[in-house]
Amino acid sequence: MIYLTRIEHFNAAHKLFNPEWDKEKNEMIFGKCANENWHGHNYELQVTIKGEVNEGTGFLFDVKQLSLLIKEYVLEEIDHKNLNLEVDFLKGKMCSTENLAIGIWNRLKMYLPSEVILHKIKLYETPRIFVEYFGEIK
Amino acid sequence: MIYLTRIEHFNAAHKLFNPEWDKEKNEMIFGKCANENWHGHNYELQVTIKGEVNEGTGFLFDVKQLSLLIKEYVLEEIDHKNLNLEVDFLKGKMCSTENLAIGIWNRLKMYLPSEVILHKIKLYETPRIFVEYFGEIK
Amino acid sequence: MIYLTRIEHFNAAHKLFNPEWDKEKNEMIFGKCANENWHGHNYELQVTIKGEVNEGTGFLFDVKQLSLLIKEYVLEEIDHKNLNLEVDFLKGKMCSTENLAIGIWNRLKMYLPSEVILHKIKLYETPRIFVEYFGEIK
Amino acid sequence: MIYLTRIEHFNAAHKLFNPEWDKEKNEMIFGKCANENWHGHNYELQVTIKGEVNEGTGFLFDVKQLSLLIKEYVLEEIDHKNLNLEVDFLKGKMCSTENLAIGIWNRLKMYLPSEVILHKIKLYETPRIFVEYFGEIK
Amino acid sequence: MIYLTRIEHFNAAHKLFNPEWDKEKNEMIFGKCANENWHGHNYELQVTIKGEVNEGTGFLFDVKQLSLLIKEYVLEEIDHKNLNLEVDFLKGKMCSTENLAIGIWNRLKMYLPSEVILHKIKLYETPRIFVEYFGEIK
Amino acid sequence: MIYLTRIEHFNAAHKLFNPEWDKEKNEMIFGKCANENWHGHNYELQVTIKGEVNEGTGFLFDVKQLSLLIKEYVLEEIDHKNLNLEVDFLKGKMCSTENLAIGIWNRLKMYLPSEVILHKIKLYETPRIFVEYFGEIK
Numbered sequence: 055m056i057y058l059t060r061i062e063h064f065n066a067a068h069k070l071f072n073p074e075w076d077k078e079k080n081e082m083i084f085g086k087c088a089n090e091n092w093h094g095h096n097y098e099l100q101v102t103i104k105g106e107v108n109e110g111t112g113f114l115f116d117v118k119q120l121s122l123l124i125k126e127y128v129l130e131e132i133d134h135k136n137l138n139l140e141v142d143f144l145k146g147k148m149c150s151t152e153n154l155a156i157g158i159w160n161r162l163k164m165y166l167p168s169e170v171i172l173h174k175i176k177l178y179e180t181p182r183i184f185v186e187y188f189g190e191i192k
Numbered sequence: 193m194i195y196l197t198r199i200e201h202f203n204a205a206h207k208l209f210n211p212e213w214d215k216e217k218n219e220m221i222f223g224k225c226a227n228e229n230w231h232g233h234n235y236e237l238q239v240t241i242k243g244e245v246n247e248g249t250g251f252l253f254d255v256k257q258l259s260l261l262i263k264e265y266v267l268e269e270i271d272h273k274n275l276n277l278e279v280d281f282l283k284g285k286m287c288s289t290e291n292l293a294i295g296i297w298n299r300l301k302m303y304l305p306s307e308v309i310l311h312k313i314k315l316y317e318t319p320r321i322f323v324e325y326f327g328e329i330k
Numbered sequence: 331m332i333y334l335t336r337i338e339h340f341n342a343a344h345k346l347f348n349p350e351w352d353k354e355k356n357e358m359i360f361g362k363c364a365n366e367n368w369h370g371h372n373y374e375l376q377v378t379i380k381g382e383v384n385e386g387t388g389f390l391f392d393v394k395q396l397s398l399l400i401k402e403y404v405l406e407e408i409d410h411k412n413l414n415l416e417v418d419f420l421k422g423k424m425c426s427t428e429n430l431a432i433g434i435w436n437r438l439k440m441y442l443p444s445e446v447i448l449h450k451i452k453l454y455e456t457p458r459i460f461v462e463y464f465g466e467i468k
Numbered sequence: 469m470i471y472l473t474r475i476e477h478f479n480a481a482h483k484l485f486n487p488e489w490d491k492e493k494n495e496m497i498f499g500k501c502a503n504e505n506w507h508g509h510n511y512e513l514q515v516t517i518k519g520e521v522n523e524g525t526g527f528l529f530d531v532k533q534l535s536l537l538i539k540e541y542v543l544e545e546i547d548h549k550n551l552n553l554e555v556d557f558l559k560g561k562m563c564s565t566e567n568l569a570i571g572i573w574n575r576l577k578m579y580l581p582s583e584v585i586l587h588k589i590k591l592y593e594t595p596r597i598f599v600e601y602f603g604e605i606k
Numbered sequence: 607m608i609y610l611t612r613i614e615h616f617n618a619a620h621k622l623f624n625p626e627w628d629k630e631k632n633e634m635i636f637g638k639c640a641n642e643n644w645h646g647h648n649y650e651l652q653v654t655i656k657g658e659v660n661e662g663t664g665f666l667f668d669v670k671q672l673s674l675l676i677k678e679y680v681l682e683e684i685d686h687k688n689l690n691l692e693v694d695f696l697k698g699k700m701c702s703t704e705n706l707a708i709g710i711w712n713r714l715k716m717y718l719p720s721e722v723i724l725h726k727i728k729l730y731e732t733p734r735i736f737v738e739y740f741g742e743i744k
Numbered sequence: 745m746i747y748l749t750r751i752e753h754f755n756a757a758h759k760l761f762n763p764e765w766d767k768e769k770n771e772m773i774f775g776k777c778a779n780e781n782w783h784g785h786n787y788e789l790q791v792t793i794k795g796e797v798n799e800g801t802g803f804l805f806d807v808k809q810l811s812l813l814i815k816e817y818v819l820e821e822i823d824h825k826n827l828n829l830e831v832d833f834l835k836g837k838m839c840s841t842e843n844l845a846i847g848i849w850n851r852l853k854m855y856l857p858s859e860v861i862l863h864k865i866k867l868y869e870t871p872r873i874f875v876e877y878f879g880e881i882k
Contacts, residue, residue, distance in 0.1 A: 055602070056566050056569070056570070056599060056600070056601050057599065057600040057601070058565075058566065058597075058598075058599050059597070059598050059599070059600070060596065060597060061595070061596040061597070062596070063318070063319070065231050065232060065233055065318065066231055066232060067205040067229070067230035067231050067232040068232075070387075070388070072386055072387070074386075075386075083387060083392075084387075085394065086271065086272035087272060089272050089273065089274070091205070091273070091274035091277050091278055092205035092230050092232065092274050093203050093204055093205050093232055093272040093273065093274070094203060094204060094205040094206075094230065094231055094232005094233055095203055095232055095233065095234050096233050096234040096318050096319070102600075107564075107566045107567065107570070109562075110486055110488075110489075110562075111484075111486070111497060111498075111562060111564070112484070112561065112562025112563065112564030112566055112567045113562075113564055113566060114566055114599075116497075117597050118499065133224065134224035134225060134227055134231040135227065135229070135231065136227070136229035136230050136231070139229050140229055147388065148385075148386075148387060148388025148389075149388065150383075150387070150388030150389055151334075152332050152334065152383045152388055152389060152390055153383065153388045155332070156332070156383070180201070180203065180234050181201070181234070181337070182336065182337040182338075183334075183335070183336060183337070183393050184334075184335050185332060185333065185334050185335070185390075186332070186333040186335070186378075187332050187333070188331070193878070194842050194845070194846070194875060194876070194877050195875065195876040195877070196841075196842065196873075196874075196875050197873070197874050197875070197876070198872065198873060199871070199872040199873070200872075208663075208664070210662055210663070212662075213662075221663060221668075222663075223670065240876075245840075245842045245843065245846070247838075248762055248764075248765075248838075249760075249762070249773060249774075249838060249840070250760070250837065250838025250839065250840030250842055250843045251838075251840055251842060252842055252875075254773075255873050256775065285664065286661075286662075286663060286664025286665075287664065288659075288663070288664030288665055289610075290608050290610065290659045290664055290665060290666055291659065291664045293608070294608070294659070319613070320612065320613040320614070321610075321611070321612060321613070321669050322610075322611050323608060323609065323610050323611070323666075324608070324609040324611070324654075325608050325609070326607070339870070339871070341783050341784060341785055341870065342783055342784060343757040343781070343782035343783050343784040344784070346525075346526070348524055348525070350524075351524075359525060359530075360525075361532065362823065362824035363824060365824050365825065365826070367757070367825070367826035367829050367830055368757035368782050368784065368826050369755050369756055369757050369784055369823075369824040369825065369826070370755060370756060370757040370758075370782065370783055370784005370785055371755055371784055371785065371786050372785050372786040372870050372871070409776065410776035410777060410779055410783040411779065411781070411783065412779070412781035412782050412783070415781050416781055423526065424523075424524075424525060424526025424527075425526065426521070426525070426526030426527055427472075428470050428472065428521045428526055428527060428528055429521065429526045431470070432470070432521070456753070456755065456786050457475070457753070457786070458474065458475040458476070459472075459473070459474060459475070459531050460472075460473050461470060461471065461472050461473070461528075462470070462471040462473070462516075463470050463471070464469070477732070477733070479645050479646060479647055479732070480645055480646060481619040481643070481644035481645050481646040482646075500685065500686035501686060503686055503687065503688070505619070505687070505688035505691050505692055506619035506644050506646065506688050507617050507618055507619050507646055507685075507686040507687065507688070508617060508618060508619040508620075508644065508645055508646005508647055509617055509646055509647065509648050510647050510648040510732050510733070547638065547645075548638035548639060548641050548645040549641065549643070549645065550641070550643035550644050550645070553643050554643055594615070594617065594648050595615070595648070622801075622802070624800055624801070626800075627800075635801060635806075636801075637808065699802065700799075700800075700801060700802025700803075701802065702797075702801070702802030702803055703748075704746050704748065704797045704802055704803060704804055705797065705802045707746070708746070708797070733751070734750065734751040734752070735748075735749070735750060735751070735807050736748075736749050737746060737747065737748050737749075737804075738746070738747040738749070738792075739746050739747070740745070
């Protein structure tokens, strides 16, 4: 078993705002992140897959293919987007780094070739904050 | 003459959109950055000042004071904000990294103590793009 | 289960010196790190907690609260301090990165709210050396 | 149980080329990496060991010794080398990051002192691609 | 006057070997870098241009265009290449970081649009070694 | 004219304490940095030299020689040392990053070969604070 990770970047706007709470409670809980006019981030996304090394290529999986799959099925949906308004897989959910990581996991899970085992999504919101998700049963 | 730099971070939402052009021209010129629903960045701000070393302190200037001044007069205005809608010193200007760096220079210039000579504003929009500004006559 | 990490920084002085050994043996074992006049480091501290996502906030735990707890109960004790002379939780122990990481784990364990599960302490002593600790039973 | 990691760097040339395939198939599979005139990388190598803390030293293991062992038994073989032509432990294998990480694991395993338990080899080929290997049974 | 920098990456193989000297002298001068079987690097390239801000776009120059120009006229020539054997603008020259930076400057100078003033080429060979070039008359 | 930079690292203990002032004034001016029991840093040192490229080597100057000179004449004096107590070139001066950068400049100036022109000392005290010095007449 070996683990291969590809790192990608994207930018997006969001706000942390629970529509079931009034503005005051949102500001108490989320502080500046509740700003109704949005703020945004340069996210760093690390996608880790695992499996056996193919003898012919020496690869677990072609990392350029992995990069293309991430771009087509994930970054296309979220890069330079408003996470609250424009991202289908976050509809009805809080736009936290936690939910974004879980959403990316679920999306990649659907579109990765069956021989690729998704192991981890690691998502930096800022250089000092990151979230890791290994799927539901761990 | 010695140079001292303090690095700070902030997050903000923006879009690149010239209101004198129609949506089509904006998208042709600015691509994904023209998304009307905004996107955003983790900016890294480097403020460089210059001058002589004070013999009593060994400092050009107290870097903790410099950090507080940047926070009070710059970050307070732009951190977790929408640069197009909420920042006075960008009103009527395109919200590019270039104009943001110039705006930060002009603001710090006003509020730094007279013994501090501002030398450079360096502003990263992403880990691969940055702008430097040394003031008007250089 | 999701994992959330907050990164903090602190500076401290220390020396590697076992008082039960003479100076010669200490220098043989610890080399330059045994310098009786101390040396020091910029440490990078990564605190990882784990748990379930709260539906109302989208958070595992508020990362700003986590940062404040680390500052109040850990950094207050060790930042800009002499690890050998001034840190209660290192008294009677060698001031290695290993023991510092274990000490930080034990301290945070005491003060984190009961709903937060501490998962890992990762501590960089230099950009090329780090230690990870997951608690006693692993 | 505690984990200690030492980070080292090396440079090498390689190509991805399977001699059992013709040039066309190699270029189809490996793209620019199949260039017969070689290309190369600055690799970053992270070696993680695990075990108990020694009470006398406060160390899991002396990290300077670990660095010397990595240099003597691994970097000496691969730094500033051609991975396809000059590295015994890669003979007959594709020179992928996966196989290089496994080869480094096997070599260190042989030469580390018996009290040191090797836990992980993490190998960056570029700042955006890395592989992790934990040994055969995991 | 404002300065805009775009950062790109490429990989290449090279050796430091002066064909007018014998192998012994080359090894004495260049050490491991003279290895006749090549070694290689992940280079980081920073291209800085300067000029005035355009009022309509807020840009000195469109950084995505700058990136495309660097890719088309520079990276296309050197990425995943053997610098000694395959790069026209290095023919007859030693493949040092210094000469590579000068060669990149000369090439970009030829192909950048006339309204763009090239200011600096900064080229990292390793994370601890870089060269800067500002053109011939400075 | 071309510029070549070598990056090195060292660790040291220091305190900011002016012996002509009482403890109270030192703490008012220097805050936690005045702690009489010392604190410390991982410093990053960047040494930039300038000159013409040698045609035979392709080098401005052999960067490995530059590294050895920095180690022999600078790091030997300050690495794993107490800057206040053990560094001759800081005697009688405040141990600020500013004075440390100037001291390193003066020392390297003395020991660099005459064909090497020292251009800049850049010294990071923490990842967010650095000082640059270009010599006395600039």
